[in-house]
Amino acid sequence: MNPAPSIVFFTTASGAGYGLLFWLGLLRPLGLVPGGQGFGLTALALALVLITAGLLSSTAHLGNPRRAWRAVSQWRSSWLSREGVAALATYVPAVLFGLGLLAEMPGLTAPMGLLAALGAAATIYCTGMIYACLKPVKEWRHPLVVPGYLLLGAFSGAALLAMLGSFWGDGAVPAALALLAGLAALVVKNIYWTAIDQAPPVATAESATSLGFIGKVRPLEPPHTETNYLLREMGFRIARKHAEKLRLLALTAGFGAPAALCAFALLVGGGMGAAALTLGAALALAGLLVERWLMFAEATHTVTLYYHGQ
Amino acid sequence: MTCLPAPGAKKLGLVIDLDTCVGCQACATNCKEWNASGHSAPLPDFKPYAAGQEGVWFNRVHSFEAGEGEAGRTVHFPRSCLHCETPDCVTVCPTGASYKRAEDGIVLVNHDTCIGCGLCAWACPYGAREMDEDQGVMKKCTLCIDRIYNENIPEAQRQPACVLTCPTKARHFGDLGDPESAVSKLVAERGGQPLMPELGYNPVNRYLPPRKKALPPSAPVEDAPTPMDIKNPLLRWMDRVLSR
Secondary structure: OOOOHHHHHHHHHHHHHHHHHHHHHHHOOOOOOOOOHHHHHHHHHHHHHHHHHHHHHHHOOOOOHHHHHHHHOOOOOOHHHHHHHHHHHHHHHHHHHHHHHHOOOHHHHHHHHHHHHHHHHHHHHHHHHHHHOOOOEHHHHOOOHHHHHHHHHHHHHHHHHHHHHHHOOOOHHHHHHHHHHHHHHHHHHHHHHHHHHHOOOOOOHHHHHOOOOOOOEEEEEOOOOOOOHHHHHHOOOOOHHHHHHHHHHHHHHHHHHHHHHHHHHHHHOHHHHHHHHHHHHHHHHHHHHHHHHHHHHOOOEOOHHHHHOO | OOOOOOOOOOOEEEEEEOOOOOOOOHHHHHHHHHHOOOOOOOOOEEOOOOOOOEEOOOOEEEEEEEOOHHHOEEEEEEEOOOOOOOOHHHHOOOOOOEEEOOOOOOEEEOOOOOOOOOHHHHHOOOOOEEEEOOOOEEEEOOOOHHHHOOOOOOHHHOOOHHHHHOOOOOEEEEEOOOOOOHHHHHHHHHOOEOOOHHHOOOOOOEEEOOOOOOOOOOOOOOOOOOHHHOOOHHHHHHHHHHHO
8 A cells, every 4th residue: 555645644643642642641630740730731732733733644645635524424434534533522622631731720630631531542543443444455454453553652652751751850650651662562563564474365366356266367468558546556565675674673763762762761860861762752753654654555455456466 | 424225126237248358448448438528527637648648447457367278268357346235435435425325226426525535445445446636536437327317318328338338248237136137147147256255345246257168179080981881892892802
């Protein structure tokens, strides 16, 4: 599948934004992150900026962005519509959470923070389900796709919250969470990549043409000599050697290094710790861009059976 | 509404005969011709007179080789929307622009409400949908909805453009929900097949398999006359003498 930059940026930025909102909304009422107004508002603002930038970027992928408002209507059947509803609905408790921070009303911030956390998790879940419900793409049908989206949102959000927390003197809890989530991401993505490499195809050239009763089916002549929408959108292919290098890059620089930097920051703390957590958050986001690009580039669609036979 | 309607009795669709299709591209060409000015108009072409020309087509004719050696076949294979009974291209649509008609099962796109997200094309395993990147909306085979119900054209022409134009009559249009229809009988008689049934979309269109190739005739039997076949008595006597 074509790794459209607008969608790669959207899922990375919004994923990190919702992850940040999730941990902020959850940890602040529990008193596990700095309690000051400045920290809370800065973290919330960063989360909303990332979320909004991502959502706006996703509309760049549309053929008719001005009609985007129509996308919230079909929540009964469509995960994309549900994602839109969840994304918009999450703004309500998130803004009220911000108002509670401004007015210093803990009675408002605690419930709104928890609601915003719930909305953030629901939105990322819907994002994952958009891909996981597509039967023609075997790499997206895998049961680890949705947990992967949730985990990576939690990882990047925790890394960002740890960085901000360290600026206000205490990023220990989110740093520990980012460390755990980073290690979990290492494991989950490894299992996922091994699984999709070994997964059988969802269909074959024989079943796609109903000609299997004659024997092995091979494409002889394509229907058109130039490219078309289907080949550009669904026929994107990445060389295996590049995929392997990029996987390794995402695992080491994107997940492993930030986790190690979090561990380092937990040990040393202070200015060195803040610097380590800043670098960790930047690496986590960069690694996620690579991981998300691969999520598309490695996905194969059954329409290519007609063009390439596989 | 992108929830699927309750299954209707009428299931309009195509039956394509892979035995007689010669891959001439006439169906694809007439499809483009009709639909460039019909319900889905315009059907854009990009760079039509330069290198890298491409455009939106609802029907693409592939050619495949199947099997090996003498048992192998070259098969021409037109690919278009199969108007599935349970199509995910409809249910994934976030706006309700993609829908399946309850009255005849035709899957259509409302070009006035489509946002061009492309998710329906991702959800279609058959590559039946192509984005009109000029208008920013998804387009697809309408089963020539503007022909089959069109009372302004002679009744004999109220068929999809691809069916009317096929020079080998390899394409048939009708109600596959009615077991007594000509297309249903054809499917029953020839063992019409669905495509990728394992994905569970329940396509309505059927493909008739190529017929078994006629066996090469066996070598002619050598003429082996018996002595009694020789009518001339003198020659018969000579044959007997020489055969000793």
